[in-house]
Amino acid sequence: MSLVKKIFLCNCIQRNLENLSFYFGISSLLFISIFLLSNTVYALPKSTGIIIPLYADPGGEWEKVIYAKKTHPSVPVLVIINPNNGPTPCPNQDYVKGITDLKSAGIFTLGYVSTNYTARNHSDIITDVDNWKNCYPNIDGIFFDEMSNMLGKEKYYADLTSYAKSLGFTFTVGNPGIDTLPSYVGTVDNLVIYEDVGLPSFLSLEEWCPNFNKSNISIISYGVNDINDSTIERISHKVGYLFITNPYFDKIVEELDKRGYEKKDHHNEEPIILKLMHRHVNIFKKFIHK
Template sequence: MSLLIPLYVHPAEDPGAWHRLITAATRTYGVVLNPASGPGEVPDPAFTAAAGALRAAGARLLGYVDTDYGVRDPAEITEDVRRHRDWYAADGCFLDRVTATADGLAACRRLVRTLRRLGVGTVVLNPGVHPAPGYARLADLTVTFEGHWSTYVSAFSRPAWTARHPAGRLCHLVYGVPEALVPLAVRTAHERGAAVCGPVTGEPPNPWAELTPALAGAGR
């Protein structure tokens, strides 16, 4: 099981969390860098330093980019990805709020092709739900669930097409997990065909402001 780590807190606000993440970098699938709901307008020195330390420790860096469910101009998305690469040496991108409908598949395919031509190494798509068949073939990793633990245990369903994809290309991000049940959340993701996950104990509005307790035991 690999862990995807969206740590949406500034390094100056919680340096301890970033230090723990750096020391456990090799236990992760990747770390999502999100200075300002994207790369921001100018480089952030604290994120530059954190990104450098993570890279030196062996982490894969994924720049956060909001696609606004297909509404945002692809040129703006591409520019954000380029900034993450140039400012923070990101290896790839984490495309958030990706549309999940069949109607949006062609536009998403064009966007991913553009990013591949830029040299983006890893593309993660996050529709947060199981998208129409076809999306998962575009990405290195697709987040097919993002939501609360209560929903994950009571209302999760897995479409048949997911069985045609390796578990290593599917991810579940679950928040509001009681700390004692984090190991169960990891096992549940694996049983549901996702070899990458990110269970956290945090709650909205920003459940990703803290590290997953699973990081301490990942890879053991």
């Protein structure tokens, strides 16, 4: 994941989760299913849920997600936890407690692992998966980012899913971020087939989704300047999980590039960048699902 995108998503959560309870309230009126968890199986809800890139350290942002979930417990929620493009050196007690609190609220947790489109050393990926399990055993599943969509790489991800589940993880998400091949369905439990500015076209969803259960599919959209209830409703018929933000993303990238912040050490510069972006971001347009 690029630094700009990671910081952008982090700031979306940090700045705007105060709006989350309102949108959860809208959603909860129409959701008809909840998380069904066991030691070995995660059953996806029949209704569309929310997938949240929770790219912020445990604290106020996490507490707002927890509050919203507790207020509207029937709304299915996945959160992706990404402290350092993967797990932190373990164990970080703030994350141990934060993950426990998320799960106690009924939130399903995924640990972030980059695959760099299969270019990353396989042993490093396995190490990240192991570290999530060893350091944060309460994590429910793994989010494999930068997933390839090239023919012939399917076994790579199927093997990663098998390995993750051999450790006791119950769910995997793969993120190619674009349309992928039908042969990738089943290599992970859920595929993010769209991660970009704006919303995917209905035509692309119609073309990709007819032969698959919507539980196989998620989308992550940002830079959505306007959206109405009927649009969200139509999308929710096609995807298992979605995340929509409404920032001026192009303006943010332009400002970061102009100031050169993205070229600096993000651990030192992130607070400045977050402050810069505070005035631009407005998260979570209306979530209405059937």
